[in-house]
Amino acid sequence: MPAEPVASEDLDYLTFVDYAVAKTTAELPAVDPVAMRLGLTLHRLTSALVYDWESTVHRPRGWSWGGFRVLFVLWLAGPMEAKRVAQLSGMSRAAVSALVNTLERDGLVSRTPSAHDRRAVLLSLTGAGHEAITTAYEAHNEREQAWAKSLSKDEQEQLIGLLDKLAGGPAASEAKRRF
Structure with a gap:
């Protein structure tokens, strides 16, 4: 204070x-x-x-924070249905759907019908999408490093441990979530 x-x-x-x-x-x-x-x-x-x-x-x-999150999930977790992208990104299905429209228009994401459910679509990165997210993440991580360098490596690990403990606590497990 x-x-x-x-x-x-x-x-x-x-x-x-x-x-x-x-x-x-x-x-x-x-x-x-x-x-x-x-x-x-x-x-x-x-x-x-x-x-x-x-x-x-x-x-x-040309991306929003949400657009980056969709690309990031698809890059790391691979092709999946939109509802799963919503779960892993912490966004609503409606938000993912709207973002995918833009990302698809920009040639970064493609949609294909799901083999097991005709109502569902499988989302995946295009080659351009893969190139875009990997290049962007390198720049993103430079900013992460800039923020993290305010703390020593030991302090960073301690903070991560404390945040993990908070995220695993009873209030977190009781919290309402989008997914």
Whole structure:
């Protein structure tokens, strides 16, 4: 928490966390300030990371964050039905469907009828899609490295362990998900 209170007009996206915790706990003393800070910090950092990756790597290639996620899943997990892409990317089926329309138009993804279900379609990367995602991921990983270098290798491993523990906890298993 900052030593001196910050005026609301001097706040920025990340410093708003300290301000929000102080104001909230002053009005609602039962609020757990550490849990609040954890939630706000994780959300804001995730948003900042995604914005950075999208604006520096993916938008210049004509993709949204969602489009990258579809290509990434297809690249690593191989051809699959749209509902499975939705599950692995954490998006809705409708979002995947809309994104695939654009990716197919751009020659990055192809659709073929499923052999076992006439209603389903199999999505796969085209050759151009494979080239595009591998090139993009190299640039994406450069940005990941830029963010990660703020921590030592030991700190990175410790943070990964803590996040894995949080993701495997009871609240995470009870959380509603898109998939």
